[in-house]
Amino acid sequence: MIPDYDYLIVGAGFAGMVLAERLGSVGKRCLIVDKRDHIGGNCYDRKDNHGIRYHVYGPHYFRTNSTSVRTYLSRFTEWREVSYRVRVFTKGKHWSFPVNLQTFRQLTDNTEATEADFKAYLEKNAQSITNPANAKEAILAVVGEELYNLFYAGYTAKQWGRPPEQLDASVTRRIPIRTNADDRYFQDEFQALPREGYTSLFERMLEASGAELLLNTDYRSVRANAHFGHTIYTGPLDEYFDCRWGTLPYRTLRFELEEHLADQNGFIQPALQINHPGPESFTRTVELKHITGQQGSWTNIVREFPSEYKAGQSEPYYPVPGADSQSLAQRYRDLANKELAVTFVGRLAEYRYLNMDQVVGGALHVFDKMNVARNTA
Known part of the structure; x- marks a missing residue:
């Protein structure tokens, strides 16, 4: 037939x-x-x-x-070429992220800190783990306990619904760590939105x-x-x-759109994406207007809430x-x-x-x- x-x-x-x-x-x-x-x-x-x-x-x-x-x-x-920039809000302020020299300067409250200073800090604090077995060890092996607790521990557990020790090392290995002041989230040759x-x-x-x-x-x-x-x-x-x-384990997400009057710069938050590793139930807020090139007195953010996936009742993300x-x-x-x-x-x-x-x-x-x-x- x-x-x-x-x-x-x-x-x-x-x-x-x-x-x-x-x-x-x-x-x-x-x-x-x-x-x-x-x-x-x-x-x-x-x-x-x-x-x-x-x-x-x-x-x-x-x-x-x-x-x-x-x-x-x-x-x-056609494309609109952009650079994706992220900040982390914790301990009452916005931090440069992914971890880079600017982050280290914030951590030490020293705007004159050099790349050599940061490398020395990492050498002193990074733990000796030759073959990281999980997401926690993957970060500890590079930056040590202080930065792990500040940026990664809470966010990772909240995002994935299980402690980093139970996640594959690839989860945190994907996040770049730089000793220079490059705060772009990605370094791919081509970065753009349709x-x-x-x-x-x-x-x-x-x-x-x-x-x-x-x-x-x-x-x-x-x-x-x-x-x-x-x-x-x-x-x-x-x-x-x-x-x-x-059922295979997935994480599902819930999204809340908020429309706001923008500030004098046309936005409501200081960067495209703000990560929240603290006790808040959401993991991040995204203000896409930072990279769309749209103008106007209004803006929006999307707040993201991760939760446990239930087959047939929620979307697997x-x-x-x-x-x-x-x-x-x-x-x-x-x-x-x-x-x-x-x-x-x-x-x-x-x-x-x-x-x-x-x-x-x-x-x-x-x-x-x-x-x-x-x-x-």
Whole structure:
């Protein structure tokens, strides 16, 4: 029987949309299904009541060192190049972050402190841990107890819902530490936002794909009533298999949008993102206006509250990196490898912490492999 569609694509985020566009470019008929009422996945953005853009599901700071990823996405958007800057609010003041020479000067109350002074401090305070076994040890091995307690311990535990000792070392290794005064959060060659927002980018990708789109739809209901040659799945890995081995651990998030009259500089907080490692129930506030270039007397912040994930009741945002979760995830990956008519791609479907450019690059790679398989069949 000839299938109604060549591909069913579950999820309208980056992984699903890249593959829809690429498959559409070679004449494949695709149906994209998403349970939400919009495309773009967690990258979805929109404007508030005063026309100020915000990221609905928390900040998405695009950056990449991949020329191919940048070239591909540039077909669907112009860019606004930016630098992402973060501060930490603790002990009554805003600290430069990630940890750098400016942070050390604040810590020592010495504006004349040099890079050599900071290196000497780190050498004295860093703990001798050759192979850090967890997120706590990964930081202690570099900066020592004082800075760990000031910036990392509370935030990490609050963000992930478990003590840093129970998290993989990669959680804190991702955060840069510099002895110079460079306070940029990232150092990727290309750092930018889509000039008209992520939603516009996705709308252009959808148009280019020629795919049909169903929103507010569970893919299982579609699968039961149509025929597909192949399925591309970007949802939670364990849910595809009805949590056969139990639920994989994720963290979920709740977001609160606040609209405010801006100060004389056009903002309400001193930087794009403020981290809160203290006892507050939220982890950070983000004022996207710092990097969108929008003007006006109003601004907004999005306050982010992490909480425990409950399958079927909350959205999974972050796979929790730990030995227990990876062991369980591998059992599900083994099942996925046996699903020859399904391709699992993206952060949730692979149960991996992936940045946006890695998701895009991964989807492009999957498409290339599909072409090879098709051409040699």
